[in-house]
Structures are given as structure tokens and as C-alpha cells.
Amino acid sequence: MLPLPPGLRLLLREGLPPLPQHPPSPPAPRPTPPFTFAPRRLQLGPQHPLFEDGDVHRHLYLQGVLTSLEEVAERPKVSEFSCHISGCSQVFDTLESYEHHYNTLHRNVCSFCKRSFPSGNLLDIHILEWHDSLFQIMAEKQNMYQCLVEGCTEKFRSSKDRKDHLVTVHLYPADFRFDRPKKVKSGSKHTSSHVEQGTSVPMDVSVEMAEQSQVNPMETGPEESMEISQPAASPSPSLPEKRLYKSRIPSTICFGQGATRGFKGPRKKV
């Protein structure tokens, strides 16, 4: 225990009283050798020995050796419930699994062609480039294909030019899954190298005037046999949607208690 005077916390809260002014000293004489001390503020770099113990402590915390800051709540099980999207028969017993399912399959889904996308941004771009005829018209006059990378404002004349940019400047893979060029040829079947998300049945063929995506009544869902169950897989479109429709939920809304969960269990020591 340190011998501290009482009342310090009070001073902290209420501020220091006016402290006695000490008589000003004459300017300090320059230190005479062999004495060299002069007070100075010290800047310490990342590898300074003073930081050693603190850095090790931080390391132990990350590796999970120390007690965690918060108690990790167990994921509570609820009684089984099913997804409320019509046509989807998936069942869940935790809110987390439902949230993930919903976000993967239903959240950023193109209402025209049922493809799902990882983010709202990619969905927006897809709708613009695949289902907006005005886009096609404007694309003939100016660079309309925007770069997919957040923070990059470049736009390009064509999908191919954009892909070249993604590959050379942003080091993206050449087969980036969320940058498929729109198919132009009719009668093309999906091959295993053209992996699309979700079904590929455009709801309204008449919307696309310049380039037609082929309505292939044989395709109701599974791509490269990875899809087991896809919702809304019916090949016969109901009322065609003329305006752009996006299914969006503000990002502040989340299901379950994702917010307070840190880690799902005791961390492993390596």
C-alpha cells in the first residue's frame, strides 16, 4: 500500500484547490561535469524495455490466458421456429443461426433474379448493371461501371475494364465471385465455372431491352449441386416488378443478441 494522503478522490472529482505559489527560483545553473543531468521529457519507441512487461501482459490477454473482460453469455436455445420468408422452410433453435441464415439468403436478394449478395452495396451495383435499362443507355456515353472496392471512385466503360482494374490495381482474384459479367448469349446453360448465387430466373424479361438474360425454365435453383434448398424457386414469375426494389433492413437492426457477445467460450491457449 502506498502512503497516500486522504481525500484524493474528492480532489479528483472537485478539482484542485489553489495550490501555494512557490517563490520563483533563479534560472538553474548549467550542470557542471561530471554531472550532466537536465530534466527532459522522454519519448519512448515501440521496442523500449520499459514497455516489455506491459506488452507481454497484452499478449497473454490476446492469447486467452488472462480472464476475459466480460462474462461470455451462453447462447440460449429457444424453441424451434421457422424462417418467416414465404417459401423458405428452414428451421432454427438459436437466434444467431437464424440471423446468419437470414442475412445470407434473404437480406440482400435481388428481387428480379433472386441472386443473393454479401452486402447491400454489391446488390445495388448488381441491380444497376443488370436490371436497369437506363444504365445501359448511359453506359454507352460515359463510364458507368464503378469499382467494387470501397473507397475507390474509379468508373469504367465496361465490365471487363472494371475487372481488369480490380485485378491489376486491387489485386482481386480474376474469378471474383461477385463480379460476374452479365450473360448475353441465349441458350447458355450454367456451367460449373459460372457460379451464380441463388436462382437465375429473371422476374421480368421485358425490362431488359438491350441485353437479354436467358430465361431458362430448366433452371430452378441449384448451381453446381451446392444448393440444397432454395426459397422461391418457382419458374413462373408472378407480377413483374417494374421499379427497382431492394429488400433492405437498416444495419442497426439485428436479430438476437449479437451485440454483447464477445467470444463463444473459453479461449484456447496456443
Add this chain to the structure above:
Amino acid sequence: MVPCPAALRRARRQEQLVSKRLLREDGAAQEGAQDGADVVPDPLSEDEVLELLRGVQRGSEDRKRWLGRLRWALQNEETQQKFVRLDGSIRTLTGLFTSSLAELQLEAARCLHELSHSSVPAVAEACLPVTSYLLTYLSGHSLELTELCLYTLGNLIVESEAVRKQLLPQGIIPVLASCIQSPHEAVLEGVGYVLSQLLQAKEAPTEIIPLVLDSALPQHMLQLVCSGLRAAMGAAVEFAWCLHYIICRHKDNELLLALGAVPTLTSLLLDLAAQIPQDASEGLELLVCPVLRCLSNLLAQTGCQGQDGRLLIAVFLILQCFLQQHPFLIHECLWLLNNLTADDPSFCSALLSLDLLPALLQLLTCSQMGTVLVLTVLCNMAEKGQFQCQQLLQQPLLAQLLPLLTLPDPEAVGQCLELLHLLFLHCPEVRAQGAGL
């Protein structure tokens, strides 16, 4: 008190202290796990790993179970290496990771996360094809997936320069600048973790820190560090360390100073000191440590005067609180004290008027480094002139100083002599006392 193994210290000295975070479910149905989560599986043979891969590649009903088995097996480092060497293994995982099959996607993500934990750089580099997708899903809405992606990225970043070299042009900084606006604590903590790893890279001063300072990240970081007392402590800790990594590597921190880092962090330290109970609450030291470092370095870089005098009180309250449990904080506090007292006579005077000197003197013998630091602070005070020296000498100072002259540490002895010289210089009458002892 958590023991501080000599091996870790040595690793840190050699700049080889690699920290990684691992998310792993406790009690998830794990094949072969007998008595719970602490069993690490044995390495598999090449054939067994191949069998797992084939099981995962087949589009069968129990694909999820195969993935689960793979994930469990990948807890073993040797198995990890065998797996990434198999043709098509990463491609298969990537395909599942980017599919819209929610459960498989999550399992595949967990497999990738296990791989990220490898201490073999080749395994991290095998994950290069996945990085663009990891970034893509950070802009998604699935919290669990986002969290996994963040920690996987953070682990890969610390392991491989090739990964970092790819992630920067892929736009990781702008993506993180978006993610830091998430309202979800788990995501924020993950963002802080990723950033903390990026900022410690050896190329950080030239390649990374400028980009970070150019983005919207700094103001959010400062905000989140300060909100730690009310909520999101985990995130506050991460961003405090991030700020430390920037400040101690960056030559001049104009931007952070312009954002008001000094008053902000001062205010935080005061709040922290006011709230800590007499016995240390676990985990608070993880936040206090980097905040002390940031403030101390910023003060050293600006030379600014007129700090809040209550900082002195805060430092001593922190010292008292963590003395027993986390003595490493003593050095950090003393360093801040030095920077506060070096060229600010009012702080030296306040230390005396507030009667904090006895506590300071108690720390004279806490450790080798501590001795030198306390002596330096005392020198700062003595250098200010006769009045301060007289005040100092009202304590039994000489009796405590003279034994230090016999210490084996030349730095401590040297600093002690400097202090004695200053005392004798300003208070010559004391020389006789010193000779008498």
C-alpha cells in the same frame, strides 16, 4: 498475479512476440473430443486429410458434418499444413465460404479461422485467395460471420507480410473505416483487433499509419477509447492499443493532437482513476496501460504546458490500485510522472503540496527500472531550485538515497549521484548531514 515467463520477455525483446486471437466454440459437438474443449486432436495422415477434403467436396446431405470434422482436425498445426498442400483444398473452402448456404458458409469460415491461427507463414499465405472475400463479408450484416472474418484477417495479417501487401490495395482501410461505425460491440472489438495487428507491422510507419491517419478512423478510435467505461470495454482496450502503436511509431502526431487527443485522454485517465476501487478490478489495467503510454508520449512530443494538475492525483491513485496485482504499471506511471514534472515547476510544486512525496519515495526500491525512474523524477524536482530541495529534504531522503549508492546498477548509482549533487548544490548546509550518514 499472472506470472510473466522469461521466455515471453525474451521473445518480445527479439520482436518475435506474435499474438493471435482464437474464436472457438466451447462444447460444440466435436468428433473425437473426449473430455471437452481442451483436447487438441492428433495430426492426421495425408490420406485421412484427403478423405476429409473429399467428404467436404461431395455435395451430399452430411456435408456439414464433414466440414465439422475438418474444422476439428484443423486445430492441429500439422494437419493444417497437410491440408493446404492438397490440390483444390483452399478453392473448395473458398467456394463454400462464398456460397449462400448459410450453415456451410459459417463452418467454412471457421475452418479458415483455424488456418489463420497457424504459426507457419506458408499456411497464412495459402489463404491469400480468400482475402478479398473476407473483406467483402465485412460489409455484410451477419454479425457472427463478420466477427469471424475480422479475427481471421487479424491473425493472417500478423503472420504474413504477403497478406498485408495484398490487403492494402484490396481496400482494407476504407472497409475498416466503415465497420468502425457499426453499433455492435463484438464487431467493434474485432475491428480494433485487426487494426492493432496492422499497426504493429514492420512496414506500418511508411505504408499503413499514413493511410490510417488519412481516413476517418482516428476520431472514431478516440471516441471508442473513451466510451470504454460505460460500455464496450473490449473495443476500448483494442483501440487504446491501436493509438499507442500509432503514437509511438509516428514522428509527430499533429493529427491526433488536433483532434484533441491530450485533453480527451487526460479526461479518460481522470475518470478511470476516480472509478477504480481499492482492489484492482480485473481487466482495467489493459486499458490503463496504453492510455498512460499515449498520454506520456504525446506530452513528450508537444512539450505543451499547463496540464490538468489532477493528473498527478490520478497517477498516484492508479499506482496504489495496481501496485500489487500489476506492478508493470509502476514503470508506465513513473514515466508519465517524469514527463509531467520535467519542465513544469507547478507540477513539481503540486507533488509536494499534495503530500504525494512519501508515496513516491516508497517506490524507490520497487524494481531496478523503477529506482532509476523515481530518482529521475526527484531530480526533476530538485533541479527546480532551493525551495523544492528544502521540501524534499524534509523527508528522510538522504537516509534512503545513500544505500542506493551501493547498488550494482550503474544507471541507478549515476542518477542517485546526480540527485545528491543537485541537493547539495541548492542546500549546501546539507552536505554535512550527508557526510555524517
